[in-house]
Every structure is written in structure tokens, then in C-alpha cells.
Amino acid sequence: MSDIKLYDTRAFTGKFMPSEELHAFFRGDVGKFFIMRVEDMYQFVTRAVPASRSTITSCLYITEGEASIKIGSELYTIHADEMLFVPAGQVFSFREGEINKGYICGFQSDFLVGKLLKNNLLNEFDFLKIWGNPMIQPDRQSAEFIRRLLTRLLIDYSQNGLQNLDLLQSYLLTLLCEVNRIYRPASGSGPxxxxxxxxxxxxxxxxxxxxxxxxxxxxxxxxxxxxxxxxxxxxxxxxxxxxxxxxxxxxxxxxxxxxxxxxxxxxxxxxxxxxxxxxxxxxxxxxxxxxxxxxxxxxxx
The missing domain is CATH 1.10.10.60 (Homeodomain-like)
Structure with a gap:
């Protein structure tokens, strides 16, 4: 591996991480959960991400600007107070050079399994299924709720990593339930x-x-x-x-x-x-x- 640089990524991973490993981190190859600001991610990911498959489910929420991601064979573009989900196992790619702000988080399917949560929980959310509509467009009130939940997740994860696991699981589940409340299936004709x-x-x-x-x-x-x-x-x-x-x-x-x-x-x-x-x-x-x-x-x- 040539010229691997070390970046101080302890703020969101708890350790130093080489650049190649960091790309693996964003592909979902390491860790059960992460969350960070999109604008912080760009200082480490400086090129387009080609067709990739992630082992985690990821979520992108934009607060300023716009972002375009190809999920499967479809291209989606979201703007401020909109979000995209990429289910685990789905193929995705995105281009470089976009200027935006927001949150990006990802989690393994078993991250939500705990003393209060059941194993098949993710099956209850259609937006996490391969055929679901990955683009969420909340109303103003729901967008405010979602922002608060993401901010709370970011603060606790940045300060404590996965130490407060029950708290992170509870906030993430609340986020998914809030999204599920406003979810609208993709438009399609036919019975x-x-x-x-x-x-x-x-x-x-x-x-x-x-x-x-x-x-x-x-x-x-x-x-x-x-x-x-x-x-x-x-x-x-x-x-x-x-x-x-x-x-x-x-x-x-x-x-x-x-x-x-x-x-x-x-x-x-x-x-x-x-x-x-x-x-x-x-x-x-x-x-x-x-x-x-x-x-x-x-x-x-």
C-alpha cells in the first residue's frame, strides 16, 4: 500500500485511521455504527466513490446544498431537510465536488438488537428494503425532529463512542420510527x-x-x-x-x-x-x- 497517510479521526472513531482504512469505514466494512457531519467527511473522502456495496445501512441528511447518489440503477438528488437511505447490500455511488452540509450515519443490522429491541426490527421499515423508496422528504416539523435526533446522536457518539449503547440504540430507533411515520412509497402505476x-x-x-x-x-x-x-x-x-x-x-x-x-x-x-x-x-x-x-x-x- 503506497503512501498511506494518518488522519486524526478519533473524534468519530476513537482511533487514528489510515486513509485506505477510512475508505473502508465509509463503505461500512468496519464498525457497528458511526455518525459524522458531511462537511467533516469531505476532508477525508476527496474523490468520487465508484459503484460500491456496503455491509451497513447508511443514511444521508442534508441541511445545506444538495447531494446526488446513485442507488442501484436510479439517481437520487436531495436538498436541504431531505434524506436518503442506502440499505445494507445495495450498490451505490456518488460523485465528487458537491458542496453541502448535513449528517451521515451508518449502522449494522444487528446494531439495533438489544435488551429492548427485537432481531427482525428493520423488516418493519419499507424504506430500508431493496424495493422501498429511499428518498425521504419530511415536512417542516418532522425535519426539526429529525435534526434534533441526529444532533443528539452525533454529540453522544463523538464524546463517548459506543459506550452509551442503549442510548444510541434508542435515539436511532426513534429516528427510524419518525421517518417511518412520514414515509411515502415510490410512485408506481398499476394495481x-x-x-x-x-x-x-x-x-x-x-x-x-x-x-x-x-x-x-x-x-x-x-x-x-x-x-x-x-x-x-x-x-x-x-x-x-x-x-x-x-x-x-x-x-x-x-x-x-x-x-x-x-x-x-x-x-x-x-x-x-x-x-x-x-x-x-x-x-x-x-x-x-x-x-x-x-x-x-x-x-x-
Whole structure:
């Protein structure tokens, strides 16, 4: 590892952290919980973050300016007093150079498990699900409540780390419940049954994308016909199941291109494509560049 610099990050981690490890920290590879001001984060993260997968759920709340994050295949932009959630396991990326202020926090799924809390608690919040609407737009009163909770979390975490675990868990749960109260599902056309089928399809896609690439396979898992799945998903999302499958394969590939040293052929196999040349053609069809060109672009950023 070349020229690793040490930054004094004890204010939010309790220890000195090398720059490469700090990037891992923001990807969610270390720690059960963290919170810090967005403007403080930028002094350590000075370049765009390419397609990455986090092991934690993260939340970004903006108090000034705006922020854009690509979550899955969708780009979201939030402004003052708006927030975005990135569920654990979801692929995300964001560009450099944005000027904004706010809070960013992240937590492992088991962080909320304690003497007062149950194991499956996160399942009760649709905004933390792979198909949920990650963008929250609170009214003025709710925004004030959310700011106070984030400020309280930041103060206690900065001063005491994870020592007051019960207190941090309680404030975080209150924050999630407040968000859940104002949550609005993403707009989508079609009947409720169609939305339910589409959401279930996206969940299955997230789980099985490396081994299942055909619409017929997902239709079978849902106990419906491929034609019904095609019509339903297209009506609700505007994209066919095949398009969803292709985009999800490419998201997996982008993560591997940016976070591993695997060759393009090895990455093709990892995402379930036996033919590297087909993988390259598929990648270029959607990204207008080859996987190798995409990796070089990341390395230069």
C-alpha cells in the first residue's frame, strides 16, 4: 500500500485511521455504527466513490446544498431537510465536488438488537428494503425532529463512542420510527397486486442474480407466467424484467471492477456469465465502454 497517510479521526472513531482504512469505514466494512457531519467527511473522502456495496445501512441528511447518489440503477438528488437511505447490500455511488452540509450515519443490522429491541426490527421499515423508496422528504416539523435526533446522536457518539449503547440504540430507533411515520412509497402505476409482484421480483433479483438470469426462472419462483411477470413489471416500473436483470448484473460487475483485482474474465464468471466476450458486449451496450475502460476510469479518478 503506497503512501498511506494518518488522519486524526478519533473524534468519530476513537482511533487514528489510515486513509485506505477510512475508505473502508465509509463503505461500512468496519464498525457497528458511526455518525459524522458531511462537511467533516469531505476532508477525508476527496474523490468520487465508484459503484460500491456496503455491509451497513447508511443514511444521508442534508441541511445545506444538495447531494446526488446513485442507488442501484436510479439517481437520487436531495436538498436541504431531505434524506436518503442506502440499505445494507445495495450498490451505490456518488460523485465528487458537491458542496453541502448535513449528517451521515451508518449502522449494522444487528446494531439495533438489544435488551429492548427485537432481531427482525428493520423488516418493519419499507424504506430500508431493496424495493422501498429511499428518498425521504419530511415536512417542516418532522425535519426539526429529525435534526434534533441526529444532533443528539452525533454529540453522544463523538464524546463517548459506543459506550452509551442503549442510548444510541434508542435515539436511532426513534429516528427510524419518525421517518417511518412520514414515509411515502415510490410512485408506481398499476394495481396493488402488481406492485406487490414487482417488489417481490426485485427482492428475488437481489438474492439470485448471480445464478438466475432468465425471466422464466423468476416467474417460476413467483408462481406466475413469464408473460404476466413481463406485463406487470413493465406497467409498474416502465422497465421490462429483462432490463432489470441486465442492469442488476452490471451493478454486480461494477462493484467487482471497483472493489477487487479480479480479471474481466473472472468477474464475468462471478456474475454468472460463462462467456467473457458476451459479458463485455453487455457491459458496453449499457455503459458505452468496456469493463477494462470502466476500471481504468475509476483508477484515474
Amino acid at each position: 396493488v397486486t402488481g406492485v406487490t409482484i414487482t417488489n417481490r421480483f426485485r427482492e428475488l433479483l437481489f438474492k439470485w442474480i448471480r445464478t438466475k438470469k432468465r425471466v422464466t426462472e423468476y416467474a417460476s419462483l413467483l408462481n406466475i407466467t413469464p408473460n404476466h411477470l413481463n406485463k406487470t413489471v413493465k406497467a409498474v416500473t416502465g422497465k421490462s424484467p429483462t432490463r432489470w436483470i441486465d442492469e442488476t448484473v452490471l451493478l454486480e460487475a461494477k462493484v467487482l471492477l471497483s472493489q477487487t483485482n479480479l480479471t474481466v474474465s473472472e468477474i464475468a464468471l462471478e456474475v454468472g456469465l460463462d462467456d467473457p466476450s458476451y459479458f463485455t458486449r453487455l457491459f458496453k451496450k449499457y455503459e458505452h465502454q468496456t469493463p477494462s475502460e470502466f476500471r481504468r476510469m475509476i483508477e484515474k479518478s
